[in-house]
Amino acid sequence: MFLWQYLTPLLLTTVLICTAQECHEFTDLSLSHAIIGTSLRVRLLLYTREISTCAALLSHTNLTAHPQFKMSRPTTFIIHGYRPTGSPPVWVNEIRELLLDRKDMNVVVVDWNRGATNVNYLKAVENTHKAAGNLTAFIKRMQDHGASLNDIHMIGVSLGAHISGFIGANLNGQVGRITALDPAGPMFTSLPPEGRLDPTDAQFVDVLHTDIDALGFRETLGHIDFYANGGTDQPGCPRTIFSGQSYFKCDHQRSALLFMDTVNRTCDSRGFPCSSYSKFLDGDCMDCGQFGDAGCPVFGYDVTQWKDVLLKLNQTKTYFTTNAQSPFCMTQYRVEVMIWNKEVRWGYLTIKLHGNGTEAVAVIDHKASEFRRYTDTRLLAQFNKDIQPVKKVSLKFSIGNALKPKHKLRILRIRLTHVVRKERPLCRYDVLLEENKEITFNPIPCGESNF
Structure with a gap:
């Protein structure tokens, strides 16, 4: 009995340490899950410079459970899109590493793979509103613990872009920034602003289009919309169906890769305002005078340098071209x-x-x-x-x-x-x-x- 009295606190301490150090990973599902269908479950994976390679699983209700989650830091949410095969996005680990290298922040990878994995795309679309409700409640709890909406940046890919928009709308457009990477087009194209992402969903909304003729959204959605290579065929992507899955997802997925190139400052791609891509290629749209001495906006992470002038211009449509691989800028x-x-x-x-x-x-x-x-x-x-x-x-x-x-x-x-x-x-x-x-x-x- 005497020995047990001393061992019990030691064992409890050991359990707590091990639990605190447990590393969580993005949910990895398979095609069989997609065929059966998955119910929505939102997991929030926290990365900071202290735990840059070992994610902590955040509690939706107890925000003080992880001391690394500091409300004084800016917080970036990364929200993925539709997962027809259940696999994790190939870009998700690299983008959070680049963000942490760039700035001391909380990076929260929103894992809603259970809910996004379904051969029935309509079910995944339905789950976007539920996921947004879940995240809205979480961000409100962050506010209760001292976080500022000004310091929240949501990076949404495909369906994740619209989830970001729904969250922003729920928070009365007070979120600091939404970056939408090739927002999903199917089931959203004909909807009014309240049914999709729009410029009123955040203080600043920047959008990249890379697949407007298939999986992406064609029209403008933000304060500034960048159309890479006209927003359609991306260099280096397959042009025939014989290339398998890559034929369907390469253009769409390129949006994340282009954005990552800007986080690590690989090079700059300036977006030139123009009424059409053909006029841009003709060289008719090289005038950047409306943006002052800074010139035309540079696509990507640092576009906020042009925020004030872009807000005055309301909605700006720009074009740029890229190489087939990184460095993408031309x-x-x-x-x-x-x-x-x-x-x-x-x-x-x-x-x-x-x-x-x-x-x-x-x-x-x-x-x-x-x-x-x-x-x-x-x-x-x-x-x-x-x-x-x-x-x-x-x-x-x-x-x-x-x-x-x-x-x-x-x-x-x-x-x-x-x-x-x-x-x-x-x-x-x-x-x-x-x-x-x-x-x-x-x-x-x-x-x-x-x-």
């Missing part, structure tokens, strides 16, 4: 070509920039460009990387039809102007391009004459 140059051929020429240009032992390539082929004598043809060249400084430039002209006679393009002047950096344009005068033959030259700073 570099834009405005290109002006003046020829001295007597006849009109139609065709495509490939431009390469060389410097520091590497090169960047831009293929301007979204449509055939028209070149007229003594008239500037304005083009947008989007390079796969940024070259500083540019030592040499290569050009190639093609008409895209091997059956037609070969033509020459006699360039009186070509001028390349970096869209973002305030630097002197690069020029070259008197260049003869033979079709499909690349020439390389040293550019010179442009003179004052605009002839």
